[in-house]
Amino acid sequence: MTKLSDLTTIRVGGTPKQLLVAKTTDELISFANRVWDETENWLLLGGGSNVVVNDSIPFLDVIQVSTRGIDVMGNVITVQAGENWHEFVRYANSQGWAGIESLAGIPGTVGAAPIQNIGAYGQEVSTVIQSVEFFDYDSRELVVLSNEDCEFGYRDSVFKRGRRGIVTSVSFVFDGTEVSELEKTSEDVLNQRRAKGMVLDADDHDTWSCGSFFVNPLVTPSFARTLPLDAPQWEVGDEVKLSAAWLIENAGLTKGFSLPNSKAAISTKHALAITNRGGATSEDIVELASFIQTQVGNTFGIYLVPEPNIIGF
Numbered sequence: 001m002t003k004l005s006d007l008t009t010i011r012v013g014g015t016p017k018q019l020l021v022a023k024t025t026d027e028l029i030s031f032a033n034r035v036w037d038e039t040e041n042w043l044l045l046g047g048g049s050n051v052v053v054n055d056s057i058p059f060l061d062v063i064q065v066s067t068r069g070i071d072v073m074g075n076v077i078t079v080q081a082g083e084n085w086h087e088f089v090r091y092a093n094s095q096g097w098a099g100i101e102s103l104a105g106i107p108g109t110v111g112a113a114p115i116q117n118i119g120a121y122g123q124e125v126s127t128v129i130q131s132v133e134f135f136d137y138d139s140r141e142l143v144v145l146s147n148e149d150c151e152f153g154y155r156d157s158v159f160k161r162g163r164r165g166i167v168t169s170v171s172f173v174f175d176g177t178e179v180s181e182l183e184k185t186s187e188d189v190l191n192q193r194r195a196k197g198m199v200l201d202a203d204d205h206d207t208w209s210c211g212s213f214f215v216n217p218l219v220t221p222s223f224a225r226t227l228p229l230d231a232p233q234w235e236v237g238d239e240v241k242l243s244a245a246w247l248i249e250n251a252g253l254t255k256g257f258s259l260p261n262s263k264a265a266i267s268t269k270h271a272l273a274i275t276n277r278g279g280a281t282s283e284d285i286v287e288l289a290s291f292i293q294t295q296v297g298n299t300f301g302i303y304l305v306p307e308p309n310i311i312g313f
Helices: 025-038 085-094 179-195 244-249 282-300
Strands: 018-022 042-045 051-053 061-065 070-073 076-080 129-136 142-146 165-173 233-236 239-242 264-266 274-276 309-311
Touching (some): 264 282, 274 282
Parallel strands (some): 018 061
16 A cells, blocks of 8 residues: 655655545545544645655545646636646746746645745745635635735745645736746756755655755844854844754754664755655654754754644654
């Protein structure tokens, strides 16, 4: 039977009690109602790029979102949740739709994009989202949430803060520009991501990861002034964003670092990624993450928050 280690980019996770693959919105809603009535131990899975699941949860019910479809009505583009995110970026570029070209190469599905408001290289997906269609856990109704309803923040949204349910589709509004310009930007971004091991490659263990494992922390300006002068800092509203990668390396954890007898390690290409070097357990991944948090906390007084959902620990 299929294991979650076969369906997640960090390649850990045990065998689910049942794996329900939803190829239409109706199937997705039907599966959700069935699972929600039966158990609290359920997991929604898209591309499997933002989750670390305990290897020892055999009772977990998993719904895999595999819905497909892109509909264009005027200037509103509605995309089904199961569409591959990177492939959608490529399609948007080919149509001259500007606003997500710098988000090329991010693994996962379109439905996952608004959950943590994915962003990179100066772009955030929330700037082009018009609305999100959402099957609400509490009401069991399909609702449409406006951009404002989603309460987007830095790598954050109302979904990440506890509104339970399933994103079924996302509607976007883009600006128009030259196709060649968008495609060049995406290729430049992909080259940078490849150099950091952030583009999936089955032959490269540095890409057996969840991508960036920790969120770049936001701190007050006064706290930021207590850090070394060479600590990278960016103003974000009334706060200051710091580089989690810099904090990790300057807490003494170099690229490639691993705990004794563990098959999990910091990427050899980028300090912000925790990787599976082949045969790592979920416990290996979580233990290394905890160690990194402790080292950074002891050195700088900053608690690094994980980006992926950590299930069963």
